[in-house]
Amino acid sequence: MIKRSISVAFSNYIQTFPVVALIGARQVGKTTFAKEYAKQQGDKALYLDLERTSDRNKLRDPELYLQSRSDKTIILDEIQTMPDIFPLLRSLVDDNRKPGRFILLGSASPVLLQSSSETLAGRIATIKMEPIHYRELTKGILMENHWLRGGFPESLLSNTDSTSYNWREQFIKTYIERDLPALGSALDPLRLQQLLNILADIHGGILNYSSIAQSMSVSVPTIQRYIDFLEHAFIIRRLQPYHINATKRIVKAPRIYITDSGMLHSLLEIETHDNLAASSKLGTSWEGYVLQQIIANISERITPYYYRTQDGAEIDLLLQRGTKTVAAIEIKYSSTPTLTKGSVLAFADSKAPLKIIITPKAHGYTINNNVQVHSIKTMWDVLEANKLIK
Structure with missing residues (x-):
């Protein structure tokens, strides 16, 4: 266990x-x-x-x-x-x-x-209680399997990827048809499936209620109400924008994520590691996966945000303690990450003492502007040293 x-x-x-x-x-x-x-x-x-x-x-x-x-x-x-x-x-x-x-x-x-x-x-x-996160993994459970299958115990601990995928398909079906209505959802199951598919498709992107409402032919308040409901049920996460500087033209809408990577992959019909590697959603899937592992472990006194300006400055995750930004984190699916102009601007805007890029595999090193590069395995020591996690 x-x-x-x-x-x-x-x-x-x-x-x-x-x-x-x-x-x-x-x-x-x-x-x-x-x-x-x-x-x-x-x-x-x-x-x-x-x-x-x-x-x-x-x-x-x-x-x-x-x-x-x-x-x-x-x-x-x-x-x-x-x-x-x-x-x-x-x-x-x-x-x-x-x-x-x-x-x-x-x-x-x-x-x-x-x-x-x-x-x-x-x-x-x-x-x-979050789905099983990276720091809870026991010996023998590979990060790659955790990313593909997600953290729901039945899915993660299945004997095969196929069994895991089938379990998640049935979980989503049951959740839509029985569990969410039992929690008070009045949305038609077919509509709810449509909404989840749309949210999976824009995973990691800016949430535009009007666009979703138009594509589903319903009102904006209706979409907002059902997205609220899905967030209360822990199916999705809205990451709010951080207003570092009042003089900056900030993107003010939240980013949307399917909370569990395994559920995201089922909604996108990604069943195997090969499917994931070939998917156009590989980068945003990795971003959401790392984001979930960090947020599941940060101290209760830390609030997560993202940062994006209309001038192109952008960072995936800012961690704030009180009124102070304590860490700025960029998440990249790359073995040789580089700083874009947007990330350089955002790191500078944040004034965070800790600046990190998280990649699938890195042994911990520093690039220009005192930005550290870490893997999901090596980042925990840094976050713990800065008293950012539980």
Whole structure:
């Protein structure tokens, strides 16, 4: 079993807060993680799957059931299917604030996020579980396979690329037809598939709501609403632009990424390493993959942005702590990366003390303007030395 990096934060929170929530996409590993914790606790923990009728029936009188088991840690899986229980949890916690009373697992939805933040404010710690990231990989799992298949456990750990690809195809189909509607999506499945295909095609590009709305023959507010929904479900990521200098003419729209590289490749019908190598999306796929590995590991005090001006200055990732830009990162799929005019301008604009180019393979060296070149393997020591990661 792959040890998840959230283990440390979870151990701290479960000893401090009465409620700990694990949120993340479906099949990302939340249930496996929680069941392993329950196994370690023995009869001190109780697991309930709220999508299972027999478990929901136990909560016909939820106050009586939960109150009579106040000596146990109660794990409530798929909590978003029972939003009415949040006020009761608050009441029970206010009566007994013992740490680790409840563990809530859920696929993020507007209902879950709003209910937990408003009803349980001050009582809950929330941990976001990402797909398995680079620093969690065990010996024997190649970076190339991780990039191709993505970080969902079933996909990553499949015996063959074909099995992995088939799993992701079924995952996307089920997500569109069953899971997203269960989270509150009212978008027609065919429309949702069309939208995901469009977003995969523009992965790494500037998000133009009007263009997408026109191509789908729907309104801009409708597109914005559904993209909001996909982001809440962790399917996509919008990387916001950073306004370094008020005098610069900045591109103000976000960049759009499919969060998991494996899901991106399935949407683009990229099944094998050869398919990926031959794809016109190779560079943007690599960019999104590296971006996800970094963002999944940065400190909670670090905010990620991208930077682009209408004069051509552009950088893929800026990391900001407070009001200070602490790192500027360019991501290139090249064995001999060079600085373009745009990246030179952007590195200068950023005034970041740490400037890095990330490539598939490099042993760590410096080129002009004090820009370091690293592989995804060697960059972690640099980021850690600068206190940028967890």
